[in-house]
Amino acid sequence: MTTKTATLATGAVPSAPASRGIPFAALLRRPEAGAFLGLVAVLVFFTVFGGVAFLKPGGMASWLNVAANLGIIAIPVGLLMIAGELDISVGAMVPFGAMTVAVISGHYGLSIWLGIAVALSFGVIVGLINGIMVIRTAVPSLIVTLGSLFAVQGIVLGLTVLITKSTSVALATEGPAKALFGDFVLGGQLQVMVIWWLIATAAYVFFVHFSRFGNWIFAMGGDKVSARNAGIPTDRMTILLFVLSSTSAAFVGLCQAMLYNSAQVAGGQSFIFNSIISVVVGGVLLTGGFGSIVGIFFGTITFAIVNQGIYYTDFDRNWSALIIGVLLLVAVLMNNTFRKMALSYSPKKK
Amino acid sequence: MNAPILSLRNVNKSFGPIDVLHDINIEVRAGEVLCLLGDNGAGKSTLIKLMSGVHQPSGGTIEMDGSPVRFDTPRSASEKGIATVHQFGGTFPLMSIGRSFFVGVEPTKGWGPFRIYDRKRANEIAVKAVRDFGITRIEDGDRLVGGLSGGERQSLAIARAVHFGARVLILDEPTAALGVKQATHVLRIVNEAKRRGLAVIFITHQVMHAMAVGDHFAVLIRGAIAADFRKGEKTREEITDLMAGGASMATLEAEIEGYMASHDGHPPQAAHS
Numbered sequence: 176m177t178t179k180t181a182t183l184a185t186g187a188v189p190s191a192p193a194s195r196g197i198p199f200a201a202l203l204r205r206p207e208a209g210a211f212l213g214l215v216a217v218l219v220f221f222t223v224f225g226g227v228a229f230l231k232p233g234g235m236a237s238w239l240n241v242a243a244n245l246g247i248i249a250i251p252v253g254l255l256m257i258a259g260e261l262d263i264s265v266g267a268m269v270p271f272g273a274m275t276v277a278v279i280s281g282h283y284g285l286s287i288w289l290g291i292a293v294a295l296s297f298g299v300i301v302g303l304i305n306g307i308m309v310i311r312t313a314v315p316s317l318i319v320t321l322g323s324l325f326a327v328q329g330i331v332l333g334l335t336v337l338i339t340k341s342t343s344v345a346l347a348t349e350g351p352a353k354a355l356f357g358d359f360v361l362g363g364q365l366q367v368m369v370i371w372w373l374i375a376t377a378a379y380v381f382f383v384h385f386s387r388f389g390n391w392i393f394a395m396g397g398d399k400v401s402a403r404n405a406g407i408p409t410d411r412m413t414i415l416l417f418v419l420s421s422t423s424a425a426f427v428g429l430c431q432a433m434l435y436n437s438a439q440v441a442g443g444q445s446f447i448f449n450s451i452i453s454v455v456v457g458g459v460l461l462t463g464g465f466g467s468i469v470g471i472f473f474g475t476i477t478f479a480i481v482n483q484g485i486y487y488t489d490f491d492r493n494w495s496a497l498i499i500g501v502l503l504l505v506a507v508l509m510n511n512t513f514r515k516m517a518l519s520y521s522p523k524k525k
Numbered sequence: 526m527n528a529p530i531l532s533l534r535n536v537n538k539s540f541g542p543i544d545v546l547h548d549i550n551i552e553v554r555a556g557e558v559l560c561l562l563g564d565n566g567a568g569k570s571t572l573i574k575l576m577s578g579v580h581q582p583s584g585g586t587i588e589m590d591g592s593p594v595r596f597d598t599p600r601s602a603s604e605k606g607i608a609t610v611h612q613f614g615g616t617f618p619l620m621s622i623g624r625s626f627f628v629g630v631e632p633t634k635g636w637g638p639f640r641i642y643d644r645k646r647a648n649e650i651a652v653k654a655v656r657d658f659g660i661t662r663i664e665d666g667d668r669l670v671g672g673l674s675g676g677e678r679q680s681l682a683i684a685r686a687v688h689f690g691a692r693v694l695i696l697d698e699p700t701a702a703l704g705v706k707q708a709t710h711v712l713r714i715v716n717e718a719k720r721r722g723l724a725v726i727f728i729t730h731q732v733m734h735a736m737a738v739g740d741h742f743a744v745l746i747r748g749a750i751a752a753d754f755r756k757g758e759k760t761r762e763e764i765t766d767l768m769a770g771g772a773s774m775a776t777l778e779a780e781i782e783g784y785m786a787s788h789d790g791h792p793p794q795a796a797h798s
Binding site for chain 2: 386
C-alpha cells in the first residue's frame, strides 16, 4: 500500500492545488466514470444495431419511462448501499402502494388524495419497521428486508383478496391528481414520472454531494463505529434512509396504479434486482462507502436502454437478459479498476 | 510537576461474573507519554474502552483535572477532550482527506436550506493540520484516505484529534501493523503531540516503540497493573520479561533447559505427522 513517490526532494508548498492532473484522468477517478462509459457503450451499441429510431422522441420516451420508475427507487436503494445497508423490500412496496390507492380510491371510492396519503404513510411505516429492526437487532439488512418483503407481499395478497375478492382492482382517477401523478406529458408518450424523477435526482444530488448530510452517509458506509463516535446520528440516518426507500417504492406503485387505471397484487419483484443492478452499474460499492447520485442516474439509464433498446434491433428480445448480465459484470470490473485508480492517486505521480 | 489531566482511581471492570480489570490506578499529565504495555488479553482494550466512554467502570472513579467524571458515551468522552485513535486510524478509506477530517463537523457556506459543504476550506484546513505534524507528502485534500500509507493515516487521525481540541490522546496500538519506517514516522508524531502539551496514552506490546517515546510505563497483566515505573528505571529485557508474565517465562526457560539436558542438547521438536 506504500505509495512510491519521488516527493522527498520537493519542498513545494501546496499553495496552488491547480495542478490537479489532466482533467480526463481526474474524471476517471470519479465514482460515476464507469457508469458513464457504460452508458456511452450501450448508446453506441443500440444505435448501430437498432438505428436512430430509439433516439427519436418516441424511442426515448420508452426507455425514459422505464428509467424514471426505476430511478426513483434506485437512488434511495443506492444511498442505503452507500451507507452499508440493503433494502429488497421495495419489491413488495410497489404493489403495496398501488393496491392501497386502488382499494381506497377505487374499490371504496374514497378521495384519491386520501388513497395517496395512506399509501405513502404505509411506505413510511414499513421503512420505520425495517430501519428500527436493523438497528435494534443488528441482523443484516438483507435478511430483515427479505422478511419484510415476504410479509408485505402476504399482507397485500391476503388483504386484497379479503376485501375485494379479486387480485386486480380497477381505479379511475381524473383531475389534478391524475395530471400530477399518473398521466402522460409532452405529446402523450412521456410519463409524468419522468419529471418527478428529474426533480428527485436534482434534490438527491444536492442532499448527498453538497449538504453535510451526504458526508455522513459516506462515513456510515465507510466505518459505522467511527462515524457514530464522530457524532453522526447513525441510527436516525439509517431509519431515515429506509423510510426514504420504501416510501419511494410506494410512490412509484401508486403512480403506476393511477397511470394504468388498475393495480395487481403481483408485480414489482423486478424492481429488487433492477434497482440493485442500476446502483452497482452506477459505481456504488456493494459494501458501502463509495458511489454517487450521478452514477446511479447513469446506471439507471443504461439499464433502461438495454431493457428497451432490444425492441429496436433485430435481435430476439430474450437476449436482453444476457446483455444486462454481461453489462453488470463488465461495469463492476470497470468500477473496481477506477476505484483502485482513485485510491492510488497521488498528485505527484504524473 | 503539573497535576494529572486524567487519572483512574481503583477502577474495576467486570462483565457479569468475569472480572476483567482489578484496581487500576494510572494517571497521565500534560506533555507526558504514558505507555500501557501488556500482552494480548491483558485487558488493554477494556481499559481503553473505559477511558473513551465505550464502557463504564463497575467500580472506582475516573477523574479529569482532579474532579470525578463519567463518560456515558464515546461522544461525551470526546467532548471532554479525550480522543482515541485506533490501529487503522479509524478513518474512512474511500473518503477524501478533507471530507474524512471533518466528518460530523463539516464546514459549510451559504445560507438557510442551501448551506453547502465547503470543500475548499475543509481541504485547506485538513492538509495544513497534517503538514504541521511534519507529513509534508500530503498536499491534496481530495486524495482518498485509503491511498495513504498506514503511517500517514495514523498521522491524519492524530492531527484530526489535535485539531479538534483533544487534551488526552489515546493511541491504540498505532504501530502494530506498520513497517519499521512507518512506525518511526508515527513515533515522531507522538513526540510532536507531546511537545504540544497533550497527554498521550500509548498502548502497545512493542517494547522498543514504547521505550522510544514513553515517560512513564505501566505493565498490565491479567487485568491488573503489574508494574509502574518511569523512564530509565528498567531495561528492555526486564520489561519484556514483565510483559510475558515474568515468572512463567522463567519457568518455561528452565523447562526447555531441563529438556535439552536430558535429550543430548536437542531442543524439543515439533510433532511430525
